[in-house]
Amino acid sequence: MDRIKKLCGFLDKCESFADIGCDHGYCTLYMLKNGLCKTAVIADISDKCLNKAERLLSDYIKCGRVSSVCCNGLKEISPDISQVLIAGIGGEEIVNILKTAYIPVSFVFQPMKNVQKLREYLIACGAEITLDKPFESGGKFYYVIKGIANGKSEYTRAQLAFGKDLNCAETKAYMGVELQKLLQYSKRKMSDVHQAEINNRITFIQKVLQNEIK
Ligand SMILES: C[S@@+](CC[C@H](N)C(=O)[O-])C[C@H]1O[C@@H](n2cnc3c(N)ncnc32)[C@H](O)[C@@H]1O
Known part of the structure; x- marks a missing residue:
């Protein structure tokens, strides 16, 4: 629940909101309860999961x-x-979902793993990443990647691995x-x-932490 609460803190006020892979539906409830969207779409590949949100x-x-x-993903969701x-x-x-549909005009992604692959895909597609950093919940780190479909992002090798904001406390803690x-x-x-x-990999992280690799 703490992860959901922290994740919701990254969501912006908007007209319409879609929660893809909504499962329980808590993020959509947060948006509506806090007056952050007028309408919302809840979507899930599993009808059992979707029923919980319903x-x-x-x-x-x-x-x-x-x-x-x-x-499946964004296939039936209006752009x-x-x-x-x-x-x-x-x-x-998430990359597969985007490949088979489109990059949303404004997005918030919170991947559980393979974050670098998602960054690389978004950058290659010309999306602009406006926020990309980890947050801690229950002793684990989760990355949140926010952005817009059209723009430009230039990432260094270290940023591709650990996010845009290499010097923020959370990124440093995650690298540690x-x-x-x-x-x-x-x-072993x-x-x-x-x-x-x-x-x-160890040398790479040490050098990024010491600002020797950007
Ligand atoms: C671990 S739950 C995450 C629920 C919620 N989004 C969260 O962050 O707590 C993952 C959900 O994504 C759904 N899901 C997985 N792949 C999907 C896809 N390609 N399209 C739509 N939903 C998907 C699963 O059915 C499941 O309900």
């Missing part, structure tokens, strides 16, 4: 402010929706945790090739 938001559905769609949230699924899965995990992991028995990969 139950939570039944009053808003009855009065016509929320519509629900069981579909006119002013802000789209896709949270709690993998970065590669990753470094410690890798240092522990590197003590492994092949020389794998050991070399891990050592390279």
Whole structure:
């Protein structure tokens, strides 16, 4: 619940909102309860998951402010929706959703893994990333990537790996945790090739933390 609360803090006021992979529907409830959108679409690939959100938001559905769609990604979602949230699924899965549809005019993504792949895709498509940093919840870090479909983003090698804001406290804390995990992991028995990969990653993070790699 703490992750949802923190994630919702990154959402902007908008006319229409879509929550793709809505599951429980809590993010849409936050938008409506706080007067942050006039209308909303809840969507999920699983009808079982979508039913949870439909139950939570039944009053808003009855009065016509929320519509629900069981579909894969953005396939049945109008590109006119002013802000789209896709949270709690993998970065590669989000890329697949975008590849088979479009990049929303304004988006908030919270990938669970493969964040770099999502950054690279958005940049290659000419999207502008306006915010890209981790937040901590329950002892874990989650990245949030916000942006707009049309614009330009220039990322360095270090930013592609760890986000736009390399000097913010959360990014540094995340890099520190990753470094410690890798240092522990590197003590295990492994092949020389794998050991070399891990050592390279450790050196990379250390250099980014010391501002030697930008
Ligand atoms: C872990 S839940 C995340 C729920 C919520 N967005 C959150 O951040 O807490 C992932 C949800 O995404 C849905 N999902 C996974 N892939 C999807 C896709 N391609 N299109 C729509 N929904 C998808 C799942 O059915 C599930 O309900």
